[in-house]
Amino acid sequence: MAFIDIIDEAQADGLLARIYDAARKRAGRVPNILKIQSQNPAALQGMLDLYVATVRSESPLTRAQRELLAVVVSRANNCHY
Numbered sequence: 001m002a003f004i005d006i007i008d009e010a011q012a013d014g015l016l017a018r019i020y021d022a023a024r025k026r027a028g029r030v031p032n033i034l035k036i037q038s039q040n041p042a043a044l045q046g047m048l049d050l051y052v053a054t055v056r057s058e059s060p061l062t063r064a065q066r067e068l069l070a071v072v073v074s075r076a077n078n079c080h081y
Contacts, residue, residue, distance in 0.1 A: 007038035016041040019048065 009030055012020050016038055023030045037044040055066050074080070 004036045005039065006035040012038070014041065015045060019044060 007016060009020050019034065019041060020030045023034055034044060034048075037047060055063070055070065059066065061069075
């Protein structure tokens with residue numbers, strides 16, 4: 001099994017602390033999918049920006065359609081996220 005060293009919430013500072021704080025405000029916790037990217041906060045912020053642009057921004061597809069596409073792709077990749 002692979003092991004990814006994460007920066008815990010208590011040790012986060014700067015950009016990573018701000019990302020973690022925003023996640024707690026939005027979801028009540030910091031999901032593991034964010035924590036596994038904690039070693040590179042700039043890349044993590046880029047991933048979050050891409051997510052917002054593709055899933056939450058204005059689009060000819062409805063939010064439900066975009067979420068469904070994400071589920072189908074995750075299933076095809078055998079990924080439970």
